[in-house]
Amino acid sequence: MLSMSTFLAEDPETGMDPVIERSWLRSSACGVAREAELSLPYDDHIDDDSRLFRAAEPVLERLVGTMSNMRHALLLADPDARIIHRWVGAKSLHGPLDNARIALGFGFTEEFAGTNGVGTALEEARVVTISGEQHFAERLFPFACVGVPIRNPVRGTIEGVLDFSCLATDFNPLMTSLLVEVAEHIETRFAQQASASESALLECFVKTSRVHRGPVVGMRPNMFLTNTSAAEQVNASDQAMLWELAGIAARHRRDTGVAELSAGRYSFRMTLIVEHSGIDAGVVLRLNPEFTQRAARDLTPRSRPSPLTTPRTRSSEPAKAGRSVQWNKLIERMTKLADNDEPVAFTGEDGTGKLWAAKRLASMRGGGLRIFDAEQERGTSHSSLPDRCRSALAAGESVIVRRIDKLTVPVRAELGELVRNAEGPLRLMVTCTDDPRDTVVRTIAGFAHQLWLPPLAQRPDDIVDIVPELLAEIAPDRVVTCAMPARQVLMRYSWPGNVAELRDVLAVSLAEAKGSQLQVSDLPGWLMKRAHRRKLTPMEQSERDLIIDALLSVDNNRAEAARVLGIGRATLYRKLRSLGISNGTDLTV
Structure with a gap:
């Protein structure tokens, strides 16, 4: 049997498909056994009245009517990769599907099932096609599948996955385009089911996108919208930071601000969906590259x-x-x-x-x-x-x-x-x-x-001297110093935006600081997640983010955080050490 390293080396010129390769690496890191029986999580409680089920069922019922006696199965999975409905054409396919646990209630996250149409589509947030030995686990080798994420166009979230599965010998690539079209019909029904507040945010977002050529984002709890420009320039880690900055601006009754995104430095103008309220009702941000404003400060009017x-x-x-x-x-x-x-x-x-x-x-x-x-x-x-x-x-x-x-x-x-x-x-x-x-x-x-x-990443010791200078520049009327734990956090971040990014972070932190010292609690949450001593794998980074969120939610109470995470305190302390999260009284990283 081929090992993963052997498989990856089969074609030295082109290598494995990048999507499959990333999935195999994630599956291996999770310890999925390639040759053993799959140990999948199971929960037979199916909510037939869920938002996903209500949007998908009428569309899929019409499609299933055309699948009679065909050796294909249509699966609907929730955001946790758990199969919540299964339609099977030919009766002869029931047995192979059941033997592979491709049935109601079983969860197919890559953590347990390895590379597969449901779990990999969720991980990659894109359409995936996986056939035969592209699966990581041997139990799934007999099958071919197409997984299509179902997105809620109002909330901007992935609500589930539509999966088309069959025996590898019966696979027809033309099914991919059909499945994508069916998923689009389901997504349209999500828009029709939107609440009044969600619809108001969507309306404001669409209106703003028509008049602003640059990136536009719309946000509310559990909902994030982007136009084409923003989708290319705002990644997942930027979303949390924009939400945090919008909240700070709203609390200080400002409608403008500056954010250092992964794609560069941007200024933003904010529109609240409900005037004079917080951002929970929804907010739309218009983003502009901030370099035009910097340049203007160096030039007289008329750009001369x-x-x-x-x-x-x-x-x-x-x-x-x-x-x-x-x-x-x-x-x-x-x-x-x-x-x-x-x-x-x-x-x-x-x-x-x-x-x-x-x-x-x-x-x-x-x-x-x-x-x-x-x-x-x-x-x-x-x-x-x-x-x-x-x-x-x-x-x-x-x-x-x-x-x-x-x-x-x-x-x-x-x-x-x-x-x-x-x-x-x-x-x-x-x-x-x-x-x-x-x-x-x-x-x-x-x-x-x-x-x-x-770059600042090559001279972290300079941060000790740069921070006081920037604090004095940002707040000339305040005497503010940086506490040692907060300074340690700043020194452990890689600062891809260099000194300009450091200045932005300090400006945001000063807006939250209450006393004469900048504390760890004043720093943005996204910074604490990214600041660590060594380069982490994507899975380690996700685990680190989850632990930090849990600690922040319980005021850094380790025992309570372990309970929230469902792990023992000893396990939590081991993870704190391995992932570079301080075990002290302050949440330093």
Whole structure:
């Protein structure tokens, strides 16, 4: 019998289908036995009046009428992968299905059944087709199945799975399109059953989506809606954060805010479904990339930069906080570059502080400063940018061109030629997000100096110094320090958004802080779930999130959390250690 590692290596060129491969890895991690009898959970209590059953039954009854004497079965499973209804065509199929426990009341989550049409469709949240030995467990090898998640278009949740199963030898791929169409009919019935408050949220969401081209999300408890743009940019972990930020904004009677999502930094404008109420009745958020607002702060109205009227004297501004070797070497190099007027390119990830570094160097050199932003230049003639740079440089000003990776190739090339053909001092600086494109590399290749700003994940010790500086910047009228446990949480997070993301988190936390110290309880819940010492597997991360939610729900009472989770206290303490959750009195991670 083939082992999983052997199976994965069967085709060295293309490998296994990614969906099947991920499912096999999850099944193996759960300890599903490939060759043994499946030990499936069973619950024979079927709610014939459930929302899912009421929406699906009329649609499926019409389909089942056409399946008489066919060697196929149609299964309806709930969100827990438990089969709540089964329609079978030919009587000869009853025996094989029953022997494999493909029957009412049995649960087919991957945790117990391995790769299968119901459990894998729920895990992947997509249509899956699994046939024969693509199943993880041998008991399911004789079957082929198509699983289609059934989504509630009003709540934005997966309500169950529609599964088409048959013997592998009888499988017809054309059934997939039919099953998808049937699932769409069931989803339409969910919309017809929506409550008044759900319908109000859906109406507001649709209306907002028509006038706002960017991402739009609609939320209420157990309901999350996204338009096409938001579906591409807002993932599951972002949803919890947006709900939390919307709640904070509503409590402070604000309708705007800023969120650092997985896809980047966004500002949002909020509409409450019920005016002057909390968000439980529903809320719709319009999201906009926040870079346009950042750029606007660096430019005068009409998107045209103007020189700063600072005299040509050295700045006494202190260096940005940081104690790591990487950061200190960067500051040392900038200090040396202040003594000459050679061009400098600042590179690094988004949010590392490239613009800050360029501004600081310009300030150290003294004189006027012009800042051009490639994003803002979209509204002007790109071809005129090099000429405006030349004019400013000829006037003795320092020039910063932000985000040159956003410029057109000809304009980048002309900037590169401007640097290469310079015969004297050239106080030109550019910033560029790490970009592998050859045209960007060629542009900065001509710069005499290239300074790379390290990501925050590579210098966590700097957080000790950065946090006080950011707290003073965010709340200049308050004296707030960061407690040691909270600082430990901040140092254990990977900060994909770098310093910009750290600033956003501190701003949200300060809005919740009551005293003069920032505590762990003031930090966003999503941060505590993501902050850990080592990289966790998807299953470990899910388990960690569940434990943290349980601890938060019982005020960090370990004994009560163990009861809620249905495990022993010894087991809970072992999991706290293995998943990097502190066992102290504070919920630190």
